[in-house]
Amino acid sequence: xxxxxAIEVVAxxxxxxxxxxxxxxxxxxxxxxxxxxxxxxxxxxxxGGVMAVGKYVCPVGHAxxxx
Amino acid sequence: xxxxxxxxxxDKLDRIVKARMRLKERxxxxxxxxxxxxxxxxxxxxxxxxxxxxxxxxxxxxxRKWPVLDLxxxxxxxxxxxxxxxxxxxxxxxxLDWDDFMALEQVRDVSDFHxxxxxxxxxxxxxxxxxxxxxxLAMPKDDATHVMCHGYDGYTTNVALExxxxxxxxxxxxxxxxxxPIVHGGPVRMITPQLYAWKGAKWIKRIELLTRDQRGFWxxxxxxxxxxxxxxxxxx
Numbered sequence: 001x002x003x004x005x006a007i008e009v010v011a012x013x014x015x016x017x018x019x020x021x022x023x024x025x026x027x028x029x030x031x032x033x034x035x036x037x038x039x040x041x042x043x044x045x046x047x048g049g050v051m052a053v054g055k056y057v058c059p060v061g062h063a064x065x066x067x
Numbered sequence: 068x069x070x071x072x073x074x075x076x077x078d079k080l081d082r083i084v085k086a087r088m089r090l091k092e093r094x095x096x097x098x099x100x101x102x103x104x105x106x107x108x109x110x111x112x113x114x115x116x117x118x119x120x121x122x123x124x125x126x127x128x129x130x131r132k133w134p135v136l137d138l139x140x141x142x143x144x145x146x147x148x149x150x151x152x153x154x155x156x157x158x159x160x161x162x163l164d165w166d167d168f169m170a171l172e173q174v175r176d177v178s179d180f181h182x183x184x185x186x187x188x189x190x191x192x193x194x195x196x197x198x199x200x201x202x203x204l205a206m207p208k209d210d211a212t213h214v215m216c217h218g219y220d221g222y223t224t225n226v227a228l229e230x231x232x233x234x235x236x237x238x239x240x241x242x243x244x245x246x247x248p249i250v251h252g253g254p255v256r257m258i259t260p261q262l263y264a265w266k267g268a269k270w271i272k273r274i275e276l277l278t279r280d281q282r283g284f285w286x287x288x289x290x291x292x293x294x295x296x297x298x299x300x301x302x303x
Contacts (some may be wrong), residue, residue, distance in 0.1 A: 002289060003300075005184040040135065045128035045186065053134040053184045064289025066302050 002064045003055035004028040012042055013052075025052050029062035073112060076170070086203035090232060097229035102295040104233075105259030108199055109254075116179060117235070118261060126295035127187040132284045134186065135250045138284070142219040142249075142270050149254055151238075155276035157205040168238075171196045171204075178260035179233050181296045185275070192215035195239030199232045201274065210278045220301035224283035225292060226259065226266050233238075238271060261295040263301070 003007040008026035015021045015036045023042060033065055041054050092168050103118060111121030123129060146165045153161040173193050181187045195286060205269060215225050230236070240247050247253035253268025259266040265285050282303075286292050291300045 007185070040132075043130055043132050043134060043186070045130050047128065049098060051128055051130075051185060053186055054136050055181065056182060064302055 002055045006052040081205045083177040152273045153205040156208040156211040183263040193239040194241035195237035198236040211276040213277040215275040216268040218268040
């Protein structure tokens with residue numbers, strides 16, 4: 001399945017297991033996903049913004065293309 | 068070290084220097100024409116970086132952390148077992164062990180790291196071997212145009228030779244003044260400061276010279292073969 005970068009972090013909550021969080025992310029394809037990810041994938045940039053690093057599988061299979 | 072081994076080492080270094088000059092002659096014009104060196108309208112913000120591009124490419128945010136991204140496995144390779152193979156369209160295929168690799172000229176450099184998942188980390192101090200010196204050992208055949216880099220984790224990524232031969236492209240074994248951690252691709256990974264970082268294979272084990280471009284792991288999944296950060300060149 002195609003994997004996209006996250007362009008927005010909508011929400012982050014504690015995960016079911018230590019070191020993981022439940023994050024709601026908007027992907028580059030436009031889809032919103034909620035899933036458990038490693039806590040260190042959520043980080044602050046130097047301007048104080050929150051981002052989710054890494055690529056995430058699109059739930060409907062949007063191709064990886066410029067949008 | 069005996070006089071004979073010094074002579075052998077000097078001879079090897081001399082051959083590498085001469086071969087590096089030959090490669091430079093072959094690829095200099097193409098290297099000068101790459102977007103990272105010659106883009107008249109690079110996008111991004113901040114002061115010029117080491118090669119004249121805006122420090123922060125478009126769509127990127129600076130972070131001081133170094134996130135860990137991989138295919139879900141982090142192979143542990145003891146130094147005694149580590150090997151680097153250089154094969155494909157080369158005149159002299161190479162098989163280097165750790166001692167062979169460390170006997171090559173060790174370069175200290177500082178460069179930036181731009182991940183396609185929108186974060187950049189600036190000013191990372193590295194130690195490693197120039198990719199160009201490895202190519203000087205193996206000498207790409209006249210029809211070689213690209214490399215496919217293979218990691219111990221099964222990862223692959225393709226890079227054009229005119230990008231890979233730039234002097235800041237290294238196979239590094241130190242970062243931040245310490246041995247490269249396993250999570251970041253240690254013992255050895257490649258870095259490509261003028262391209263998105265996925266072009267630098269972690270846990271690198273093989274450099275395969277190609278006579279035409281082929282797509283690596285992410286490139287087969289829609290990501291760019293060229294991967295120029297200052298053109299926001301993320302997708303194919």
